[in-house]
Amino acid sequence: MDDDCAAGRICVARDGVCTIERCLCGTIHVTLGALTLRLTEDAFESLSELLGEAVGRLRKIDGDAKRRAHTKTLCS
Numbered sequence: 001m002d003d004d005c006a007a008g009r010i011c012v013a014r015d016g017v018c019t020i021e022r023c024l025c026g027t028i029h030v031t032l033g034a035l036t037l038r039l040t041e042d043a044f045e046s047l048s049e050l051l052g053e054a055v056g057r058l059r060k061i062d063g064d065a066k067r068r069a070h071t072k073t074l075c076s
Contacts, residue, residue: 030047
């Protein structure tokens with residue numbers, strides 16, 4: 001995986017934070033600001049699955065914290 005095929009990249013997805021491109025050689029480029037990760041398709045898929053799992057867990061943690069904040073505790 002090298003950066004020689006920059007002219008041959010296609011944009012797969014983009015938002016205000018991240019850009020994901022695919023080179024003609026198959027390398028997936030994930031760019032966040034000044035940081036670019038160059039990944040194989042397998043590594044990109046693994047990272048995507050792990051990030052999705054982390055988002056789900058963080059949402060659950062946040063939801064649990066919000067529920068605890070709204071739970072009244074009786075003091076004796």
